[in-house]
Amino acid sequence: MTEAETPWLPVRWRLAWARENTRRSLTLCAAGAVLGLVVGGYGLFTAQGTRIAGVPPEDVAVVNGVPVLRVDYDNQLRAQFNVSPEQATPAQRKTVIEAMLREELYVQRGLELGVPTDDVDVRAALVNAVEEAATADVLASRPTEEELRAYYQANRMRWANEGTMLVEDYVVPAGSTAGVLPAGAVRQPVMRDGEEYWFAARLHLGEALFRLAQGLRDGAVSAPLHIGEQWHMLRIVRNRPPVARALDEVRDKVLADFQKDKAARLASANDRFLRRRADIQLAGDVK
Amino acid sequence: MIGRRALWCMVGCVVLGGVMLGRHAHEAGLRRDLLRADPATIMGDPRLAAYARQRGGAVFARACASCHGPGGQGNIAGGVPDLRDGEHLYGEGRIDEIEQITRYGIRSHHSLGWNLASMPAYASPHPSADKGIHPLTPAQTADLVQFLLGMGGRATDGAAVERGKALFAGAGGCYDCHGSDAGGDSSIGAPSLSDAVWLYGGSPARIRASIEQGRAGVSPAFLHTLDPADIRAVAVFTFGLSRQDGSHDGG
Numbered sequence: 001m002t003e004a005e006t007p008w009l010p011v012r013w014r015l016a017w018a019r020e021n022t023r024r025s026l027t028l029c030a031a032g033a034v035l036g037l038v039v040g041g042y043g044l045f046t047a048q049g050t051r052i053a054g055v056p057p058e059d060v061a062v063v064n065g066v067p068v069l070r071v072d073y074d075n076q077l078r079a080q081f082n083v084s085p086e087q088a089t090p091a092q093r094k095t096v097i098e099a100m101l102r103e104e105l106y107v108q109r110g111l112e113l114g115v116p117t118d119d120v121d122v123r124a125a126l127v128n129a130v131e132e133a134a135t136a137d138v139l140a141s142r143p144t145e146e147e148l149r150a151y152y153q154a155n156r157m158r159w160a161n162e163g164t165m166l167v168e169d170y171v172v173p174a175g176s177t178a179g180v181l182p183a184g185a186v187r188q189p190v191m192r193d194g195e196e197y198w199f200a201a202r203l204h205l206g207e208a209l210f211r212l213a214q215g216l217r218d219g220a221v222s223a224p225l226h227i228g229e230q231w232h233m234l235r236i237v238r239n240r241p242p243v244a245r246a247l248d249e250v251r252d253k254v255l256a257d258f259q260k261d262k263a264a265r266l267a268s269a270n271d272r273f274l275r276r277r278a279d280i281q282l283a284g285d286v287k
Numbered sequence: 288m289i290g291r292r293a294l295w296c297m298v299g300c301v302v303l304g305g306v307m308l309g310r311h312a313h314e315a316g317l318r319r320d321l322l323r324a325d326p327a328t329i330m331g332d333p334r335l336a337a338y339a340r341q342r343g344g345a346v347f348a349r350a351c352a353s354c355h356g357p358g359g360q361g362n363i364a365g366g367v368p369d370l371r372d373g374e375h376l377y378g379e380g381r382i383d384e385i386e387q388i389t390r391y392g393i394r395s396h397h398s399l400g401w402n403l404a405s406m407p408a409y410a411s412p413h414p415s416a417d418k419g420i421h422p423l424t425p426a427q428t429a430d431l432v433q434f435l436l437g438m439g440g441r442a443t444d445g446a447a448v449e450r451g452k453a454l455f456a457g458a459g460g461c462y463d464c465h466g467s468d469a470g471g472d473s474s475i476g477a478p479s480l481s482d483a484v485w486l487y488g489g490s491p492a493r494i495r496a497s498i499e500q501g502r503a504g505v506s507p508a509f510l511h512t513l514d515p516a517d518i519r520a521v522a523v524f525t526f527g528l529s530r531q532d533g534s535h536d537g538g
Contacts, residue, residue, distance in 0.1 A: 008291070057318065057319040057320075057322035057323050057516075058322045058515035058516070069515075070322065070323070070515075071383075071386065071387070071390060071515070074325075074326070074383060075383070075387065078383070084325050084326075084327045084383075085325045086325040086327065086328060129398070132396040132397065132398070133396075135396040136392070136395050136396045136397050136507070136508050136511075137511070139392070139395055139396065139505060139507040139508070140507040140508065140509060140511075140512050142353050142354065161410075161496070161499065161500075162410040162411070162499060162500075164425045194424065194426060195424065195425050195426060196424055196425070197410045197422070197424070197425060199410070199411060199412050199422075200412075200422060200424070203412070245496075248364040249364070249493075249496065250500075251362075251364045251365040251366075252364075252365050252366045252487075252502070252504060253500065255365065255505075256503070256505060259505075
């Protein structure tokens with residue numbers, strides 16, 4: 001370091017910097033190492049789940065590394081004593097935290113004892129929880145407007161309104177002519193509710209007659225249809241087939257079905273993944 | 288050999304590091320205080336309230352605005368509630384209740400989320416999986432629509448209003464969730480039908496569609512996607528949306 005380069009430093013310092021100095025190099029090296037250790041240690045010991053970090057602010061306890069959430073503790077206080085955390089007495093707090101610690105300890109002990117292997121309820125709950133977790137993750141992500149619109153276009157009749165129908169069912173003599181109700185036709189009381197949604201008309205008329213009715217227009221009289229021992233003819237008073245609704249009318253349904261389909265695909269992919277990574281050995285007689 | 292520029296660089300780095308460390312420590316302190324505070328008291332602490340609003344606003348824009356809109360105005364087409372109107376479908380709108388919804392969701396498939404009741408689809412063979420509720424006919428649906436319009440003085444057929452009233456309190460089973468006075472029940476998320484707020488729209492066609500096809504709005508559980516402090520902060524921010532008048536009672 002020359003005088004021209006650092007005229008602002010005292011001469012003694014310039015000379016000292018310019019000299020080779022093993023002690024200084026080692027000191028700087030050590031200082032760097034210590035700084036690195038401090039930074040690394042801070043990161044390591046304050047990371048979530050680290051024993052030495054103490055209890056993170058979002059938890060009220062950590063039991064063998066498993067956090068007990070503060071928000072669950074607060075909710076338990078409200079549910080059990082109808083008080084906010086600030087209003088709770090020490091006795092109330094103790095009651096709640098003791099119960100939560102006990103529950104966590106018993107859950108952990110249950111896992112140690114292999115309860116999921118033996119208890120059918122625990123097994124069912126675990127299966128359900130894993131399935132639900134996958135679905136919950138899907139719900140937390142939202143499709144783009146383009147994705148939603150494309151899905152709607154591809155399946156738009158899924159969200160059609162329910163058609164309505166007002167129809168009269170007559171038992172007629174054999175040989176009656178299509179389009180004309182013969183004299184002596186006897187009206188059946190199955191459609192006594194008057195106008196019905198299509199699903200109800202299908203139930204009341206039966207599948208064959210409903211198939212005949214759904215394509216007919218207002219005022220039409222069907223061809224005779226032989227069902228069981230009798231010939232039936234239908235007179236359509238009013239028939240309003242299902243109509244696809246605009247996306248904005250059924251946006252909530254479309255989104256729900258989109259996410260349901262996505263969750264089903266994800267569940268199927270999860271099944272495949274779990275099978276692929278598992279070591280499954282089958283007995284000879286069930287292969 | 289160290290030049291003047293290098294020395295300045297070192298000094299700059301040390302200062303920058305110090306500032307960053309200080310900011311980190313400050314932020315960590317605020318985060319800790321926010322999480323450890325009783326939600327009911329946060330709005331009474333200007334320091335925490337400001338921090339939560341600022342942090343919560345960013346979280347809202349990232350995680351909530353895609354459904355609720357950037358200002359929380361909601362969307363009738365999707366049945367997304369307006370968060371500014373002070374109407375709360377679930378609970379009374381306390382910060383801890385909003386936080387609970389953010390964390391565990393509504394019909395989110397999380398066991399701690401709200402999932403107590405759904406609006407049956409009365410134009411279907413089995414309107415509800417849980418209860419012995421029977422389908423309605425188109426005429427009965429029309430009567431119910433008239434009855435509900437009548438709550439706001441908009442009915443056009445007095446006889447239909449009376450028939451709808453009988454259905455509401457009888458065979459329709461509506462009273463079971465919405466209450467015999469149609470005032471709703473916030474403990475199960477059943478909306479009031481007697482006020483001017485209609486989650487899915489209050490036109491006769493929209494009311495009819497709600498009765499015919501049912502409703503089951505969803506709010507995701509952000510338990511695994513947001514930091515706990517973000518969840519609390521966005522709850523405070525959302526609480527503030529419905530308190531634009533400046534009232535501070537978070538409890």
